[in-house]
Amino acid sequence: MSAQTDKLTQDTGWAGTSGANWVASQALLDATFEAFEHRLVEAVSPGSGDWVLDVGCGTGATVVAAARRLGEAGRVVGIDISAPMLEAARRRVRDARAGVELICADAETHHFLPGRFDRVQSRFGMMFFADEVAALRNLLTAVTPGGQLDAVVWRVAEDNPFMTAAARAVAPILAELPRSDPDGPGQFRWGDAERVTALLADAGWRDIRFEPLDIGCQFPRSALESYLIRLGPVGRIYDQLDPERQRSVLAAMVEAMVPFIENQFVRFNAACWQIKAIRSLVEAGS
Numbered sequence: 001m002s003a004q005t006d007k008l009t010q011d012t013g014w015a016g017t018s019g020a021n022w023v024a025s026q027a028l029l030d031a032t033f034e035a036f037e038h039r040l041v042e043a044v045s046p047g048s049g050d051w052v053l054d055v056g057c058g059t060g061a062t063v064v065a066a067a068r069r070l071g072e073a074g075r076v077v078g079i080d081i082s083a084p085m086l087e088a089a090r091r092r093v094r095d096a097r098a099g100v101e102l103i104c105a106d107a108e109t110h111h112f113l114p115g116r117f118d119r120v121q122s123r124f125g126m127m128f129f130a131d132e133v134a135a136l137r138n139l140l141t142a143v144t145p146g147g148q149l150d151a152v153v154w155r156v157a158e159d160n161p162f163m164t165a166a167a168r169a170v171a172p173i174l175a176e177l178p179r180s181d182p183d184g185p186g187q188f189r190w191g192d193a194e195r196v197t198a199l200l201a202d203a204g205w206r207d208i209r210f211e212p213l214d215i216g217c218q219f220p221r222s223a224l225e226s227y228l229i230r231l232g233p234v235g236r237i238y239d240q241l242d243p244e245r246q247r248s249v250l251a252a253m254v255e256a257m258v259p260f261i262e263n264q265f266v267r268f269n270a271a272c273w274q275i276k277a278i279r280s281l282v283e284a285g286s
Contacts, residue, residue: 021230023088026059028223033123035215036152037065039274040123043150044069050118053142054078055107055151056125060089064096066121072099077117079103079110080125108135112142119143122151126275128185136203140279149205149277152213154270156191162260162268163187167233169256170249178233193273205277213272221264228253 022029030037044052044066052070054063057078067076078100080086086104093100103110108129120139129135139149157164171177180186190196193210200208219227229238229250238246260268 018082018236020084021235022082023059023084025227025230026088028219028227030059030061032217032219033270034061035217036123036213036270036272037062039213039215040121040150040152041065041069043148044074044119044121047071047073048118049073050075051116052076052119052121053112053117053139054125055120055122055139056080056128057089057102058082058085058125060086060092060100060102062121062123063089063100063102064092067093067100068096075099075101077101077103079105079107081106108138110138112138114141115144115147117143118147120147120149120151122153124152124154124187126151126153127187127189130185132199133203136200136205140204143279145279145281147279149200149275149279151275153190153196153273153275154188155212155273157188159191159271160188160269163232165256165260166228166253169252170234173252174234174237174245174249176237178236180233190273190275196275200275200277204279206280208277209275211274211276213270213274215270215272216267217270218265218267221261221266224254224257224261224266225250227266228257 040062044050046069048070050070051074052066054066054076057063057080060078063076063078067074070076076099078086078089079102080089081104083104086102089102093102108131120143143149154160154163167177197208197210229235234249234253238249241249257266260266
């Protein structure tokens, strides 16, 4: 499967089943990954007039967090390809009464006003571009000279056994399980720091830094079945299975989760990178 084909498949999914499932799991996911939200927005200058672009903003948790930190003087623009997730974000923004603009578009190709933003931020939204260098160049032109990129992404799959255990468990009994190209858009695509550093540099970003983040996450054991059937590759096809196969698949996934269950909670380590870079004040060749 080519990266472009895999990207199209993911775009369609985020606009449909995957996006709807994420919205349905919004409260659970927001609580589980709240520590990343705090880590990401702590660099936003409180009370400043900065403009912040949130890439892959999803249901809007990091958008609202950044807007609250900026206050009335600043502005946050969130962009995502998923219409269902952005509708949830719009509800959240209205409830929070935050000064936010939301755009349903692909950040790789969307025409941003050049130099408009002081900061680009993203929590788990940077790994899905079809042409990574083109996307990073597009984001570079969107920030002012001296502007910053701050992104949290997953490290490699081997560092995140919780995230892969369910799919590995059902692979032998679920031939139709979606398979992703390891070199194409996907959750762990930015896990290789050396490769991504080269991409960022090629796109024109400078002062590139990778900081490992290992954050303990948890959610109630009572939410595990819902988590398993809605999210990840299984979540894309679970509703298409007949009831007997659903029971078999769910049982296999729950069994794979046993090592992560402790005292009525599901606990796991989220192994990520926090990536920071800047747009140089003086561009090469100028």
